[in-house]
Amino acid sequence: MKTIFKILAILVVAVLIGGTFYGAVTASSGTDQASVLERPDDHDDEFEPRDREEPDEGFMFPAESIKSLLMISVVGALYLNLPKLVGKRKPQPLAS
Amino acid sequence: MSKQNLTKLLIDLGAFVALLIASAPHFTGAAIHEWLSLSLGGVIVVHLLLNWNWIVQITARLFSKVAKGQRFNYFLNWALFASGIMIMLSGLMISETVVPLFGLSLPENGTWKELHEVSTNVTMILMGLHVAVHWNWITNMFKRLFAGRVSNPQVRIPAMGMQRKDA
Numbered sequence: 445m446k447t448i449f450k451i452l453a454i455l456v457v458a459v460l461i462g463g464t465f466y467g468a469v470t471a472s473s474g475t476d477q478a479s480v481l482e483r484p485d486d487h488d489d490e491f492e493p494r495d496r497e498e499p500d501e502g503f504m505f506p507a508e509s510i511k512s513l514l515m516i517s518v519v520g521a522l523y524l525n526l527p528k529l530v531g532k533r534k535p536q537p538l539a540s
Numbered sequence: 541m542s543k544q545n546l547t548k549l550l551i552d553l554g555a556f557v558a559l560l561i562a563s564a565p566h567f568t569g570a571a572i573h574e575w576l577s578l579s580l581g582g583v584i585v586v587h588l589l590l591n592w593n594w595i596v597q598i599t600a601r602l603f604s605k606v607a608k609g610q611r612f613n614y615f616l617n618w619a620l621f622a623s624g625i626m627i628m629l630s631g632l633m634i635s636e637t638v639v640p641l642f643g644l645s646l647p648e649n650g651t652w653k654e655l656h657e658v659s660t661n662v663t664m665i666l667m668g669l670h671v672a673v674h675w676n677w678i679t680n681m682f683k684r685l686f687a688g689r690v691s692n693p694q695v696r697i698p699a700m701g702m703q704r705k706d707a
């Protein structure tokens with residue numbers, strides 16, 4: 445029972461955050477969504493189709509995964525090593 | 541290693557690999573990308589449940605005496621949670637597989653696609669920080685995991701446990 449309440453709490457918070465984002469995006473983009481949904485069927489040709497990307501054939505390199513892994517690694521390495529690098533830089537003694 | 545720690549480690553490792561796979565929609569295809577990302581949402585809920593005590597403790601002590609690092613970690617986790625929700629929301633708004641499966645059609649809005657990409661990049665940066673903050677825990681868990689598997693009590697040399705007097 446406790447677990448269900450915990451899950452509910454997580455979902456409620458998620459919905460609140462998601463709702464806030466949704467409200468902010470729809471308010472700023474100024475899209476009247478109802479008018480888009482209620483568009484007449486006989487004028488479908490006037491709307492440009494969603495630019496779907498053609499599926500590529502053959503083996504594909506997961507470049508986006510590598511990019512994500514690189515981003516995570518670089519940020520993580522910077523976070524872990526930046527204090528050391530900054531701390532190592534000692535002021536040079538002035539030559540008399 | 542305790543059973544709970546092992547569960548946490550395996551779930552986190554699985555979620556991390558799944559995140560990397562899900563971040564490559566051109567490689568996996570739209571269907572795998574969307575379903576895997578949705579299931580990642582479920583894994584995040586499990587991750588939060590497993591760390592529930594920490595969340596409650598830090599939330600309760602947030603405005604009193606909490607270590608600086610813990611407070612940073614707490615807000616970092618909130619930011620990660622929020623950016624994760626942004627990915628899910630924007631992903632659902634431009635969904636090509638999951639949402640149409642339920643007979644729903646959403647209005648096309650280029651903003652959601654841009655937000656999906658931006659929030660993905662933000663999440664990766666925050667994930668890098670999240671991993672870095674827990675790096676000691678991760679390495680310790682792996683050390684314990686592999687130390688437990690490598691060491692065999694039957695072949696352990698007794699002299700290895702002795703301590704040098706001059707040490």
